[in-house]
Amino acid sequence: MSQREKDLSSQSIIHMEGNKTSISNLKLPKGIAGYSARKRTRTFSYDFSYDSTDCESANFVSQEKIFKDLGSDVLLAAFQGYNACIFAYGQTGSGKSFTMMGSSEDRGLIPRICEGLFGRIAGMTLWDKASFCTKVSYLEIYNERIRDLLRKKSSLNYNLRVREHPKAGPYVEDLSKHLVQNYCDVEELMEMGNAKRTTASTVMNNISSRSHAIFTINFTQAKFGGEMPCETVSKIHLVDLAGSERAHNSGSSGVRLKEGGNINKSLVTLGNVISALADWSDDGVSPNMKKRHVFVPYRDSVLTWLLKDSLGGNSKTIMIATISPADLNYSETLSTLRYANRAKNIMNKPTINEDSNVKLIRELRAEIARLKVLLGQGSQIALLDSPTALSMEEKLHENEARVLELTKEWTNKWNETQNILKEETLALRKEGIGVVLDSELPHLIGIDEDLLSTGIILYHLKEGRTSVGRDDAEVQQDIVLHGPSLEREHCVFENLNDLVTLVPLGSSQCFVNGIPVMEPYQLSQGAVILLGRMNMFRFNHPKEAAKMREKRKSTLLSSPNSSMTDVSESSENLSSPAPQPGCVLLFESIIYAIFHDRDLQGDEKGLAVFHQLQLQRIREVHVGFAGQHVRVLGTTEHTIFTMYTYSKQLTQGLCQALLRGLSPEAEELSRRHPLLQGDLMELSLNWKAYIPDLCLNSRLRLSSQFKRALADLVYFLHGNMKEKPSLADVHLLLYTSVRVKVSPHPRPHAISWLLLTDTHVGLVQEDGVFHPTPRSITLMPKQAHFEQVALRELLDVRCVLVADRDSFITVDVVFKATRVRYQEFRQLGKNNMRAIPSLSEYYLFPFSEVWELTFGCRKEAAFVINHLSMV
Known part of the structure; x- marks a missing residue:
């Protein structure tokens, strides 16, 4: 019993003997006439009845015992090639999660089944009896929405959709599958998924699962049996259902009440499916009785639709009904026992999931054996040299050759796959919709x-x-x-x-x-x-x-306020300044920009002051487009100081620090203003966003001109598109700074701005000094707002490569090959390469353009990878 049930002085109403479970209604007094229709004690028979209420009792059943009785059957089914499923059903707080997952000291069915699976795999692999491939996935169904528990944080985590394949059955679209080689891999993924699972405290359970969780193992094995190849694919669903609950008992309200309603909805649908399947199975008990049509409402909930095959199809399924022995839960316990009693009447018809090529080999061998028998029986064929006999021999040899070819292909496929995956220098993992291949040796892709x-x-x-x-x-x-x-x-x-x-x-x-x-x-x-x-x-x-990664990290850590920060100044002659890499130092009354001057030597160590400005002389702080830079305007129109942060987070931090130094009330106002708290890129790309200036006093203003900059950029892109759509159809999805290397034609700038639309990907250079033109200063811009564009259609993207092993901040985008004259190749090599005499100067070469992009934010890199991968 739970502590709550003990505190309420609950009495036990459950008695178990063998495989029988009895429940007593203590509200009905003993020995009084009139209660014959409502029996005081009801008894149900099941395959197993386990009593785990008192660990000191002689009848106590441990987790190990449950695994030996039930988990071993799941493993046996999987190695035989069948699908298998175990799901735990019962009211909240009755022990479903403990039975399925257990604790670190007393593991449940899921970890024990996984450990047993790899234990048996290790034994069979040791003697080269078979080859195996195992993948796992882990999801939860919360408020009728599917969430991937093993995917790294992304927009695809929530609201995945169930699809149905005509042969394979229901599946979850975009659900990540992870290749595992041993139990340690599984344990690590299991811990990560459990940490993400939705739980909450209710009156009935301090750690109540507020979602249904499904841990799935896709298990493929290949072996030879009697010189016959055998390849089977098994799917094991291990399901921990959320507990049924009544609102007045659980004390739920608000979010918890909504969760309970969705939980009960799916469990009621599960009960309806079980009842319908039991009725359908009962109709087939008598061979003389024609089965009536029974509608099974699988699609009434996400849970039942996803478990369609497990509940009434191609699977060996075990239902564990967990109950509370306390008398105050009599109604819920009786309901659970009735459901379990109905479920045991369901009869599935599982079949071995065999590879189609292996099945064809077996059928061809059977045909070969039949032909050999016919050819060996003289009574069946009058003349051995007759056309029938010759045709039969040709067919026999043809079948034997086909079997040999298929068997060789099948063997090579498995041997090569296993050899690759066993290499210590190679690791394979699935990330979202992609597969990441890691190698420790230098290699060519x-x-x-x-x-x-x-x-x-x-x-x-x-x-x-x-x-x-x-x-x-x-x-x-x-x-x-x-x-x-x-x-x-x-x-x-x-x-x-x-x-x-x-x-x-x-x-x-x-x-x-x-x-x-x-x-x-x-x-x-x-x-x-x-x-x-x-x-x-x-x-x-x-x-x-x-x-290179370590060098980049050490560079960033050495000057945390200047990571990817360039500074630019427009002086009195209003020249066209180029940004200089520098470090910004902000003190109580002054701001310095320091850069490395190679002309300085000796004690000065090459550092020089690029610009300095008294904070009291600042009149306007302007946030650049997408938060990529900060422009500071002083009391005169002769100086504009621009700091390229290349980071919307760093921009907001710098603005907050500037405002705190300028105005005492800035900190309170900054908590509510979108320029200091919102997502600057989303605000910049949203035509409907309203962003008022923040006026701290009569002389200090925080401002932006996102719509003006967005209009300039859209017009600029539209003018550079080959097939010009309507201006209204140019939708920007992303705008961010990247460190870029382009081959074969390098860009003159190490840092550019990457933009992404529905149809194009591009690189541009942006001027943040003169544009957008400051409202408080009259000057003539010396250069365009956007220039040096490289615009490519998404249809030209051939592949996206993740360059790093431990992170995916660096991404290579490879475009389709274009043909370049040989003279252009020679021009790239300048004078240090001699000509190849055998080639004509007019010969054309195919060459793919490659953009190596280094992002300052993992989220933006992931967005680009996912968007380009879906083209």
């Missing part, structure tokens, strides 16, 4: 322009020499390629002391970042390599990338 290609190419560059050439080379090549202008022995990659060098052989065509390479060339992280005219790769060096 294919950038394939073939529209018919459906695979991903990855070549490891081993320690020492890795040779590249054609399959008809005199010496076997480590990497075999095909295509125009590819030599038999084309080049060699030398990996020595973590330095990788490309060594062209003879007059072979090799290009690095669009530049012809004739001599050994040391490769750097992210280099784009073209071998011949068609084989293009991106070079990744994990160790070098890790060093």
Whole structure:
């Protein structure tokens, strides 16, 4: 009993004997006539009845016992190729979550089943009896909405949708599936999902599950049995349902009351489904009775629709009914026992889920055996050389060849997959709708322009020499390629002391970042390599990338207020200033901008004051478009000081610090103003957003001109589109700063602004000094608001590569190949590369443009990855 039930001096009304469970109604007195229609004690029979109320009792049943009786059956079904399901049903606080998940000291069914699964896998793999592939997913159904518990924070976490495949049945669209190799992987994912699950405290349960949780294991095994290949796919649903509750008992109100209503709705639907399935099963008990049509309301709730196959289809399903022994819960307990009694009448018809190719092999072998029998019986065929016999022999040989081919393909598929996944240098994981492949060795990733290609190419560059050439080379090549202008022995990659060098052989065509390479060339992280005219790769060096990340982190930590901050000043001559990297120091009465001056030596250590301004001389603080910069205007119109923060969060922090130093009441007012508390990018891209100026006193103003800047940008983009849509159809989804490297044609600026629309992705340069024109100052801008645009259609995006292993802040966007004249390649190489005599100056080369984008925010990087991946 729970502590609440003990405090209320509850009496036990449950008695168990063998597989029978009895419930007593203590409100009905003993031995009084007139109560025959309403029996004081009701008895139900089940497959198992477990008493876990008193751990000191001789009848106490442990979690281990429950696993041996029920969990072992689930494992047996999975290894036989059947789908399986266990779900716990009962009122809130009756022990469903404890039975399914347990605690760290006393684990429940889910962790024990997972541990048992991998224990058996390890034993079978040790003797090479089979190969296995296991994936897990974890979701919750909260207020009739599906949430992925294993996905990192994103907009796809909530409100996933259930779809139904004509063969595979119901499934959750966009639900993440995670490849696991051992129980430790599962345990880590389980802990992450449990931490995200929705729970709350109610009167009846201090830690009440407010959602239904489904932990799913997709289990594939492949083996040989009697020289016959066998591949089966099993799906195991392990379900922890939220508890049914009555509002007056649970004391729920507000949000808790709404949650309870949705929980009860799905549980009532579950009860209706169980009743309908039981009625349908009862009709089939008598062979002479024709089954009537029974409507099963699967789609009345998300829970029953998702568990459709488990409840009444292709699955071996176990229902655990958890009950409270307390007399104050008599009605709920009796209802649960009745539901369980109905559920045991449901008869599913599970089938082994066999791979279609394996099934075809088995059928062909059966046909071969039948043909051999016919050919061996002279009585069946009069003349062995008759046309019938010859035709039968041809069919026999054809079937045998087909079986041999299919068996070989199936064996190779599993062997190669397992060998790849077992490599210590390779890790595979699913992120959202993508799959991330991590490797510890330097490697090449294919950038394939073939529209018919459906695979991903990855070549490891081993320690020492890795040779590249054609399959008809005199010496076997480590990497075999095909295509125009590819030599038999084309080049060699030398990996020595973590330095990788490309060594062209003879007059072979090799290009690095669009530049012809004739001599050994040391490769750097992210280099784009073209071998011949068609084989293009991106070079990744994990160790070098890790060093670059650490260097970037140390740079940011050394000056926390100046990370990605440039400063720009417009002086009296109103020149066109270029932003300078610097550090902003804010004191009580003055602000300094310090930058590195290479001309200074000695004790000064190269630091110089770029600009300084007394805070009392500031009249206006202007927030730039999307929060990418802050512009400070003084008492005269001769000086405009702009700080490019490249971060909306840093912009808000800088503005708040400036206002606190300028006005005592600023802190109180800043708590409510959208420029200091809202999402600056969303406000900038929203035509309907109303953003008033914040006037702190007669001389100090915080302002923005987002709509004006948005109009300038939309007109600018519209003018640079090849096929011009209506201006109203140009919708900006994202505008943020990125550190950018473009190949083969680099941009002149290291930092640009990335923009994303429904149809295009682009890079621009923005001037935050002269634009938008300050309302309080009269001056003529010396440069355009937006310029140097690179605009590409989303349909031209070929792939999106995550460059880093431990984060996805750096992203490579690869566009479709364009043809470039050979003279342009030579021009890129300047005078340090000699011409290739065998090529005409008019020869055209295919080349993919690659944008290497480094974001300052993980959320923005994830948004771009997801948007471009869905094109």
